[in-house]
Amino acid sequence: MASVLLLATSLIAVSCTSIPSKPTTNSTDITIPKSPPANAGVPLQPFVSFSIEFSSFPDYAGNISHPNNFSNNLLDNLAEFTKLKPLVRVGGNTADFAIFNQSLDKAIVGSVDPAKSPDYPTTITIGPAFFESYLTWPDTHFVHGFNLGKNSTTARQALIDSVPFACKALSDDRLAYWELGNEPDLMNLELVRPSTWNESDYVQEWLTWSRNIRKAMQKACPDLASNDKYKYIAPSFAGTGNLGLDPVLAWKADLDTDRDIALISSHNYISGADALGVTLQSTLMNHSSTVASIAKQLNSSHLISTLPSTPRKIPFILGESNSLYRQGRPGLSNTFGAALWGVDFNLWSVANHIQRIHMHQGTNYRYQAWQPIDTNITSKGTKVPYYGNVAVAAFLGDLSSADALPAIVNLPLPREREAAYASYVKGKLAKVIVVNLDEFNATAGNEFVDGYERPVEKYSLKLPHGLEGSFGVRRLMANGSDAVSGVTFDGFSYNFELDGGLPVRQTNVTSGETVDVGHGGMLEIGVPWSSAVILDFDN
Numbered sequence: 001m002a003s004v005l006l007l008a009t010s011l012i013a014v015s016c017t018s019i020p021s022k023p024t025t026n027s028t029d030i031t032i033p034k035s036p037p038a039n040a041g042v043p044l045q046p047f048v049s050f051s052i053e054f055s056s057f058p059d060y061a062g063n064i065s066h067p068n069n070f071s072n073n074l075l076d077n078l079a080e081f082t083k084l085k086p087l088v089r090v091g092g093n094t095a096d097f098a099i100f101n102q103s104l105d106k107a108i109v110g111s112v113d114p115a116k117s118p119d120y121p122t123t124i125t126i127g128p129a130f131f132e133s134y135l136t137w138p139d140t141h142f143v144h145g146f147n148l149g150k151n152s153t154t155a156r157q158a159l160i161d162s163v164p165f166a167c168k169a170l171s172d173d174r175l176a177y178w179e180l181g182n183e184p185d186l187m188n189l190e191l192v193r194p195s196t197w198n199e200s201d202y203v204q205e206w207l208t209w210s211r212n213i214r215k216a217m218q219k220a221c222p223d224l225a226s227n228d229k230y231k232y233i234a235p236s237f238a239g240t241g242n243l244g245l246d247p248v249l250a251w252k253a254d255l256d257t258d259r260d261i262a263l264i265s266s267h268n269y270i271s272g273a274d275a276l277g278v279t280l281q282s283t284l285m286n287h288s289s290t291v292a293s294i295a296k297q298l299n300s301s302h303l304i305s306t307l308p309s310t311p312r313k314i315p316f317i318l319g320e321s322n323s324l325y326r327q328g329r330p331g332l333s334n335t336f337g338a339a340l341w342g343v344d345f346n347l348w349s350v351a352n353h354i355q356r357i358h359m360h361q362g363t364n365y366r367y368q369a370w371q372p373i374d375t376n377i378t379s380k381g382t383k384v385p386y387y388g389n390v391a392v393a394a395f396l397g398d399l400s401s402a403d404a405l406p407a408i409v410n411l412p413l414p415r416e417r418e419a420a421y422a423s424y425v426k427g428k429l430a431k432v433i434v435v436n437l438d439e440f441n442a443t444a445g446n447e448f449v450d451g452y453e454r455p456v457e458k459y460s461l462k463l464p465h466g467l468e469g470s471f472g473v474r475r476l477m478a479n480g481s482d483a484v485s486g487v488t489f490d491g492f493s494y495n496f497e498l499d500g501g502l503p504v505r506q507t508n509v510t511s512g513e514t515v516d517v518g519h520g521g522m523l524e525i526g527v528p529w530s531s532a533v534i535l536d537f538d539n
Contacts, residue, residue: 026457026458027458027459027460027524028413028414028418028457028458028459028460029459029460029462030411030413030420030432030434030459030460030461030462031461031462032411032422032429032432032461032462032463032464033409033422033464034429034464034465035424035427035428035464036407036409036422036424036427037409040351040407040408040409040424041350041351041352041353041354041355041407041408041409042350042355042405042406042407042408043350043355043356043396043399043405043406043408044315044317044355044356045084045399045400045402045405046082046084046085046086046087046356046399047082047346047350047355047356047357047392047396047399048078048082048086048346048357048389048392048393048396049086049087049088049089049356049357049358049359050086050087050088050089050358050359050360050361050369051088051089051090051091051092051319051320051321051358051359051360051361052088052089052090052091052092052360052361052362053091053092053093053094053120053360053361053362053363053365054090054091054092054093054094054095054097054098054124054145055092055094055097055098055108055110055120055121055124055362055363056094056120056361056362056363056372057090057130057133058107058108058130058133059363059372059373060133060363060372061133061134061136061137062133062136063107063129063132063133063136064132064135064136067136067137068136068372068373069500070370070372070380070496070500070501071137071370071372072136072137072138073500073501073502074369074370074382074386074494074501075088075137075140077390077494077501077502077503078389078390078393079139081390081393081394081396081397081398082393082396082397082398082399082400083398083399083400084399084400085137085139085140085141086140087140087141087142087143087176087356087358088137088140088141088142088143088358089142089143089145089179089233089319089320089358090134090142090143090144090145091143091144091145091179091182091236091319091320092120092145092182092320092360092362093117093120093182093183094110094120094121094122094124095145095146095147095179095182096145096147096148096149096150096181096182096192097110097121097122097123097124097147097149097150098124098125098126098147099124099125099126099147099150099154099155099158100125100126100127100158100159100161100162100165101125101126101127101158102127102128102161102165103127104125104126104127104128104129105127105129106127106129107126107127107129107130107132107133108124108125108126108127108130109124109125110122110123110124110125111123119326119327119362119364119365120362126162128165130165131165131166131168131169132169134169134170134174135169135174140174141173141174141175141176142170142174142175142176143176143177143178143179143233143319143358144166144170144175144178144179145178145179145180145181145182146159146162146166146178146179146180146181146209146213147159147181148180148181148182148184148205148206148209149181149182149184149187149192151193151205156209159209159213160212160213160216163213163216163217163220164216164217164219164220164221167217167220167221167224167225168220168221170224171221171223171224175224175229177231177232177233177262177263178210178213178230178231178232178233179232179233179234179236179265179319180206180209180210180213180232180234181206181235181236182236182320183236183237183238183267184202184206184235184236184237184245185202185235185237185238185243185244185245185246185247185250186238186243186244187202187244188244188245189243189244198245198249199245199246199249199250199252199253200253202235202245202250202253203250203253203254203255206234206235206255207255207257207258210232210258210260211258214230214260217230227260230260231260231261231262232260232261232262233261233262233263233264233265233317233319234255234256234261234263234264234265235247235250235251235255235264235265236265236266236267236319236320237250237266237267238267239266239267239268239296239297239300247264247266247300247304248300248303248304248307251304251307251309251310252307252309254309256309256310256314261314262314262315263314263315263316263317263319263356264301264304264314264315264316264317265317265318265319266297266300266301266316266317266318266319267318267319267320267321268293268294268297268318268320268321269321269322269323269324269325270283270284270289270290270293270323270324270341270345271283271293271323271324271325272324272325272326273324273325273326273327273328273329273332273333273366274326274329275324278324278329278332279332280331280332280335280337280338280439280481280482281337281417281437281439283324283332284323284332284337284338284340284341285337285340285341285417285437285438285439285481285530286416286417286437287344287348287413287416287417287418287419287437288416289416290341290344290345290348290419291348293345294345294348294349294352294354297316297318297354298352298353298354301316301353301354304316315355315356316353316354316355317354317355317356317357317358318349318354318356318357318358319358320358320360321345321357321358321359321360322359322360322361322367322385323338323341323342323367323385324366324367327362327364327365327366327367328365328366328367328368329366330366331482332366333366333367333385334366334367334368334383334384334385334484335384335481335482335483335484336384336387336478336480336481336482336483336484336487336530337437337439337481337482337530338367338384338385338388339384339385339386339387339388339391339476339478339487340388340435340436340437340476340481340530340531340532341388341437342359342385342388342389342392343388343391343392343395343433343435343476343532344419344435344437345357346388346392347392347395347408347410347419347421347433348410348419348421350396350408351408351409351410351421352410359385359389363375363378364377364378367385368383368385369382369383369385369386369389370382370383370386370496370501371383380496381495381496381497382494382495382496382501384478384483384484384485384487386494387476387487387488387489387494388476390476390489390494391433391476391489391532391534394474394489394490394534395421395423395431395433395534396408396423397423397425397430397431397538404425404426405425406423406424406425406430406431407423407424407425408421408422408423409421409422409423409424411432416437417436417437417438418434418435418436418437418438418457419434419435419437420432420433420434420435420459421433425538428538429463429464429467429537430536430537430538431534431535431536431537431538432461432534432535432537433532433533433534433535434459434525434527434532434533435532436457436527436528436529436530436531436532437530438455438457438529438530439481439529439530440454440455440480440481440528440529440530441480441481441482442478442479442480442481442482442483443479443480443482443483454528454529455528455529456526456527456528456529457526457527457528457529458524458525458526458527459524459525459526459527460522460523460524461522461523461524461525461535462521462522463517463521463522463523463537464521465521466521467517467521467537468517468518468519468521469516469517470514470515470516470517471514471515471516471517471535471536471537471539472512472513472514472535472536472539473513473514473515473525473533473534473535473536474489474490474513474533474534474536475488475489475490475491475510475513475531475532475533475534476488476489476531476532476533476534477489477509477528477531478530478531480530481529481530488506488509490511490512491505491506491509491510491511491512492504492505492506492511493506515535523535
């Protein structure tokens with residue numbers, strides 16, 4: 001048995017007022033099952049996906065003459081691990097603000113009302129050029145969001161007028177699904193609809209306009225209007241619990257009467273950017289908090305799947321998700337702690353049968369995975385949460401074969417500041433990941449000067465019988481949970497400044513680490529506070 005506790009000293013020699021006077025020496029035992037249970041979670045192809053704010057999409061993708069190659073590089077990086085590019089949903093609040101104007105010579109014109117939102121325009125007109133952005137990323141599939149929010153005669157006609165442009169742009173194997181409306185469960189609360197507007201009203205409106213869209217598509221793109229290709233993600237509710245409409249009641253009201261809903265979609269944010277009491281340790285870097293956040297989606301999924309009106313198994317996804325709604329909070333959503341949260345959040349979700357997650361982002365958003373362009377607020381670049389996406393993709397591995405998808409299993413640990421998961425391919429252990437969520441502050445309050453080391457939690461893994469040899473170790477690391485730069489995965493940086501977002505090996509960080517497992521099947525691994533490690537048993 002080989003002990004794997006040697007890391008680049010530049011990554012662990014940082015002190016913090018919250019750490020003990022010496023590194024942790026206790027060891028947590030983890031027994032790894034030989035095979036996954038029958039109810040293990042299995043991801044959709046692909047699993048790691050993104051949701052891009054409708055008004056920000058031209059920034060992220062560019063256009064035919066000026067494609068955003070940086071964004072495409074980051075998508076390609078993830079495909080290197082999973083062999084499938086992320087699926088991109090183009091939607092969010094601004095999809096329900098956008099009015100199509102065929103004579104507009106620009107992709108988008110919008111105005112920001114700071115009283116409504118300082119982060120995106122709430123008055124938006126889009127032109128035919130908007131749909132050029134769908135042509136810039138090779139081998140990428142999209143969900144296009146249609147406007148349900150505005151229901152004036154002008155807005156409804158503009159919706160139908162946009163259909164030929166949307167479907168033609170998404171022809172040639174670019175279309176995944178359509179979406180009609182963003183978080184319509186909140187429309188009666190936000191005075192977009194009368195306060196008496198209920199689930200049955202929503203269903204009738206959704207059915208009316210999804211059918212009208214299909215009629216327009218039958219004329220412009222008849223192939224995409226066929227029964228096997230005309231599919232939606234729905235109902236795309238905010239998933240806020242007792243507020244607004246209930247997704248189960250909407251389903252009971254025969255939302256899927258036309259059998260054109262391919263995926264049941266909900267949204268999830270663990271808390272709000274302006275919510276009281278939100279901290280890195282108690283809200284994001286906290287496995288119990290993640291479990292509680294996902295519980296309401298799991299309950300809805302179970303109830304919908306058992307309804308008589310749901311005669312077939314429909315996968316459940318999070319069509320929009322991230323850390324803190326209202327675009328995140330600086331010092332929380334843009335930190336390495338949020339990247340670690342993203343790893344635990346995604347893997348807990350898939351282990352519990354949420355089969356795809358679209359992590360949301362937009363230009364200048366605090367929780368974004370990357371900033372696609374330079375603005376007077378945020379510089380173009382890879383942001384820290386992206387590295388959480390990388391770790392999830394690396395853990396899931398090759399998803400290209402439907403016959404060899406990984407089964408994901410949570411490995412319960414005693415503390416809420418840690419999490420672990422195993423993946424199995426064709427019944428055999430493929431990978432184990434351990435995520436340490438103990439907050440280690442790299443930049444503030446570091447008053448210790450006596451050489452205290454960054455604490456390292458030790459984990460003793462009891463592996464399935466017969467598993468022995470030398471195996472790869474890949475680490476997700478930064479100088480601390482509050483770091484907003486300097487992150488690496490397996491010693492590689494994906495920063496824009498280095499090679500346009502492509503992976504660049506960092507010479508001062510450990511890469512290519514291995515561990516030896518002998519006949520006893522025991523392995524001890526050290527995981528520094530605020531970091532994660534993947535053990536590759538299929539390499």
